[in-house]
Amino acid sequence: MSEEQHLNFIEEIVEGDLAAGKYGSIVTRFPPEPNGYLHIGHAKSICLNFGLAQKYGGKTNLRFDDTNPVTEETEYVESIKNDVQWLGFNWAEELYASNYFDQIHGFAVRLIEMDLAYVDDSSSEEIATQKGTPTQPGTPNVYRSRTVTENLQLFEDMRLGKYADGEKVLRAKIDLASNNMHMRDPIIYRIKHAHHHRTGNKWCIYPMYDFAHGQSDAIENITHSVCTLEFIPHRELYNWFIEKLSIFPSKQYEFARLNMTYTVMSKRKLLQLVQENHVTGWDDPRMSTISGMRRRGYPAAAIREFCDRIGIAKRDNLIDISLLEFCVREDLNKTAVRRMVVFDPLKVIITNYTGEGEILHSENNPEDQNGGTREVPFSKEIFVERDDFMEEPSKKYFRLAPGQMVRLKSAYIIKCDDFVKDANGNVTELHCSYIPESKSGSDTSGIHVKGTLHWVSTAHAIPAEVRLYDRLFNVEDVAGAEGDFKDYINTDSLTVVPHAYAEPALLHDSIGVGFQFLRKGYFCADKDSTPTKLVFNRTVGLKDTWAKEVKKGA
RNA sequence: UGCCUGAUAGUAUAAUGGUAGUACGACUGUUUUUGGUGCAGUUUGUCUUGGUUCGAAUCCAGGUCGGGCAACCA
Numbered sequence: 115m116s117e118e119q120h121l122n123f124i125e126e127i128v129e130g131d132l133a134a135g136k137y138g139s140i141v142t143r144f145p146p147e148p149n150g151y152l153h154i155g156h157a158k159s160i161c162l163n164f165g166l167a168q169k170y171g172g173k174t175n176l177r178f179d180d181t182n183p184v185t186e187e188t189e190y191v192e193s194i195k196n197d198v199q200w201l202g203f204n205w206a207e208e209l210y211a212s213n214y215f216d217q218i219h220g221f222a223v224r225l226i227e228m229d230l231a232y233v234d235d236s237s238s239e240e241i242a243t244q245k246g247t248p249t250q251p252g253t254p255n256v257y258r259s260r261t262v263t264e265n266l267q268l269f270e271d272m273r274l275g276k277y278a279d280g281e282k283v284l285r286a287k288i289d290l291a292s293n294n295m296h297m298r299d300p301i302i303y304r305i306k307h308a309h310h311h312r313t314g315n316k317w318c319i320y321p322m323y324d325f326a327h328g329q330s331d332a333i334e335n336i337t338h339s340v341c342t343l344e345f346i347p348h349r350e351l352y353n354w355f356i357e358k359l360s361i362f363p364s365k366q367y368e369f370a371r372l373n374m375t376y377t378v379m380s381k382r383k384l385l386q387l388v389q390e391n392h393v394t395g396w397d398d399p400r401m402s403t404i405s406g407m408r409r410r411g412y413p414a415a416a417i418r419e420f421c422d423r424i425g426i427a428k429r430d431n432l433i434d435i436s437l438l439e440f441c442v443r444e445d446l447n448k449t450a451v452r453r454m455v456v457f458d459p460l461k462v463i464i465t466n467y468t469g470e471g472e473i474l475h476s477e478n479n480p481e482d483q484n485g486g487t488r489e490v491p492f493s494k495e496i497f498v499e500r501d502d503f504m505e506e507p508s509k510k511y512f513r514l515a516p517g518q519m520v521r522l523k524s525a526y527i528i529k530c531d532d533f534v535k536d537a538n539g540n541v542t543e544l545h546c547s548y549i550p551e552s553k554s555g556s557d558t559s560g561i562h563v564k565g566t567l568h569w570v571s572t573a574h575a576i577p578a579e580v581r582l583y584d585r586l587f588n589v590e591d592v593a594g595a596e597g598d599f600k601d602y603i604n605t606d607s608l609t610v611v612p613h614a615y616a617e618p619a620l621l622h623d624s625i626g627v628g629f630q631f632l633r634k635g636y637f638c639a640d641k642d643s644t645p646t647k648l649v650f651n652r653t654v655g656l657k658d659t660w661a662k663e664v665k666k667g668a
Numbered sequence: 669u670g671c672c673u674g675a676u677a678g679u680a681u682a683a684u685g686g687u688a689g690u691a692c693g694a695c696u697g698u699u700u701u702u703g704g705u706g707c708a709g710u711u712u713g714u715c716u717u718g719g720u721u722c723g724a725a726u727c728c729a730g731g732u733c734g735g736g737c738a739a740c741c742a
Contacts, residue, residue: 304740
């Protein structure tokens with residue numbers, strides 16, 4: 115009652131329709147064309163369409179808008195199904211616009227019979243010219259006054275394959291003077307002698323989007339057909355066909371598509387990145403595709419949360435990618451298993467440690483009481499991160515420096531006594547002493563240190579490759595930037611750390627879980643990872659207030 | 669030149685004629701065996717000009733700015 119339910123404008127429409135008794139329950143659909151992989155923008159649409167049905171007790175169909183056989187492939191169908199499922203949604207029915215080709219063809223015949231469609235022999239250029247311009251009305255050509263009988267015969271001949279591609283089209287007869295260019299006798303059927311991934315060679319004529327989408331919606335009794343803003347001018351046509359054909363009156367509603375900083379969101383551009391090898395594939399972890407994000411380690415729940423937070427409205431937007439990253443961290447912080455991995459090793463010898471070594475225990479996740487612990491071997495010689503030592507520390511540097519003390523996570527407090535340099539002046543080794551009574555969990559030393567470091571015992575360290583990703587583009591608004599979007603590709607978007615050192619527990623961890631490498635960020639095993647060669651992707655870094663501090667000083 | 673759309677903190681999004689709120693970001697402080705997390709707090713906004721009204725982000729009119737529309741693509 116009292117909770118503030120902020121409805122988006124589409125939810126308001128749905129609630130209004132339901133309250134008015136317009137529909138018993140709602141039916142939505144997610145209608146991708148299988149000509150590429152799904153991206154985060156599709157996720158927004160998926161969450162909206164499936165979310166609506168879940169919230170109001172309806173159903174959602176997955177419908178492939180496969181009306182253009184030359185761009186569509188089964189590979190894409192499979193990837194789309196996989197991505198929608200991975201995101202956590204189940205469709206009521208798996209459908210294809212091509213299932214309806216017979217019915218849609220029948221609709222076209224009906225239109226011809228009503229003298230509302232005609233076969234046009236003009237070339238595509240002629241048709242474009244005859245359409246006029248937004249400020250000048252179009253002009254009818256001779257074909258527009260063909261008789262119903264003639265049109266029926268010609269359309270049938272088109273279907274029979276008597277004409278070559280482009281020789282003839284079927285056009286709706288509407289209004290060549292309309293302010294809406296889409297109403298100026300739009301083409302509704304074209305000839306394409308092409309193999310279709312579902313219907314094979316059965317057809318050589320295919321309906322255009324405008325003559326398939328609304329009809330498919332109607333056939334499926336879709337109550338709320340939600341699409342993006344650029345289809346607003348199509349709505350008039352959408353309604354016109356439904357009215358003339360007297361079919362189920364689906365209603366189209368439009369929302370603003372997702373735009374995100376530092377990335378591109380169009381299948382055409384994503385395809386280009388793949389084809390020109392700017393990335394390794396559709397599932398490259400830097401891609402804005404669902405499959406790329408999955409491989410990068412973004413949890414589905416985080417993507418759903420993101421889609422929830424960005425809202426649904428009609429205003430053009432450019433969402434900061436850091437909001438997505440926030441959602442990813444928020445999710446992973448609660449679920450990721452903590453491990454220690456040193457990327458850039460600096461050897462530390464604990465000079466006063468006389469034991470053989472020992473097994474210590476460290477919690478798997480401080481956020482999860484039931485997460486348990488793991489064994490971490492400790493010994494006289496360990497690796498720490500090279501940038502966790504400074505010969506001449508700045509004032510607020512809480513890590514190792516001559517005479518300075520830190521805690522080794524889940525182990526002991528150590529003090530840096532000395533360091534060794536090579537001929538080039540590079541620090542090669544630290545000599546530290548440990549405080550025996552400072553052992554984690556039974557610390558009686560009374561010493562408090564400000565810094566805690568991750569570390570790995572050199573004798574037990576497991577080599578691993580770590581891949582660090584940065585934004586794929588170096589401008590915020592890639593689509594809005596002048597010139598070719600490829601000019602803005604960030605050439606440093608991938609950094610490989612070939613020889614990182616991981617604690618041994620990581621060897622036995624199952625693939626598919628999210629990790630937090632302490633103080634380094636969130637990671638997941640890549641599909642390239644094998645038992646003999648571990649490979650990890652950095653999903654996202656940790657919030658780093660120290661880096662910010664350093665930057666300020668610089 | 670036409671038509672269609674939209675405009676609320678830096679970014680998104682609510683307030684549906686009656687206290688401009690929330691989240692992310694930024695900044696403080698605090699807690700912490702991750703410079704992480706958590707907690708507390710601060711910060712910044714109704715495109716503009718008129719009108720209607722006791723009262724306007726909301727309604728009306730004009731302007732400004734943004735996006736879209738003339739593929740045998742979807």
